Amino acid sequence: MEKVLFYGMTGEKMCFQHILLNALDLASVGAEVKIIFEGASVKLISVFEEENNPLYKKAKDSNLIAGVCLACSKMMGVYEKNIKSGLAMLDEMSGHAGMKGLIQEGYRVISI
Numbered sequence: 001m002e003k004v005l006f007y008g009m010t011g012e013k014m015c016f017q018h019i020l021l022n023a024l025d026l027a028s029v030g031a032e033v034k035i036i037f038e039g040a041s042v043k044l045i046s047v048f049e050e051e052n053n054p055l056y057k058k059a060k061d062s063n064l065i066a067g068v069c070l071a072c073s074k075m076m077g078v079y080e081k082n083i084k085s086g087l088a089m090l091d092e093m094s095g096h097a098g099m100k101g102l103i104q105e106g107y108r109v110i111s112i
Contacts, residue, residue, distance in 0.1 A: 001030040005066075005107040007099055011040030013047065019112055020055035023064050034066040034107065035059060036090065036097045042072045046081040060087070066102070071095035 004026055006019045019035060027033045037045060045068060048056035059065055067088035073079040083089070090097035099109055 001032065002026075003032040003102075003105065003107040004034070005099060005102045005109045006033070006035045007097075007109055007111040008035060008037055008041040009039035010112055011043050013044060015112060016041055016044050017053075017055055020059050022110075023059055024055065024062070027062060027064060032107075033064050034102060035064050036066050036099070037068040037087075038097045039069070039072055040076070042068055042082060043076055043078055045085050045087065046078055049081075049085050060085075066090070067097060069097040072097075 004023075006023050008016055008019050010016055023033045023035050047053075065087055067090040068082050068085075070079075070089040070091040073082045073089065092098045092101065103109060
């Protein structure tokens with residue numbers, strides 16, 4: 001089955017929920033799916049955690065979330081909140097969450 005990386009950049013909750021919906025849908029049919037929170041999307045983690053968002057919770061519990069951009073978390077003032085989520089902080093690309101490693105593993109990138 002296909003490997004798909006959702007590289008979420010948007011800080012819009014509704015847009016990111018569609019990333020979660022698509023990731024869960026693809027995973028349900030056997031695709032290998034990863035989600036990375038990058039850019040403005042790093043601000044959504046605490047929102048999803050606080051509201052106990054069911055899509056986010058299911059994706060997190062299913063280990064679909066590869067991690068969160070460390071640099072953007074710090075720049076946007078949500079580093080401490082994001083650390084509390086337990087998600088991996090990614091910094092392999094000059095402090096940001098890179099996609100090179102997953103592309104080398106055969107993941108197709110969808111960035112929203």
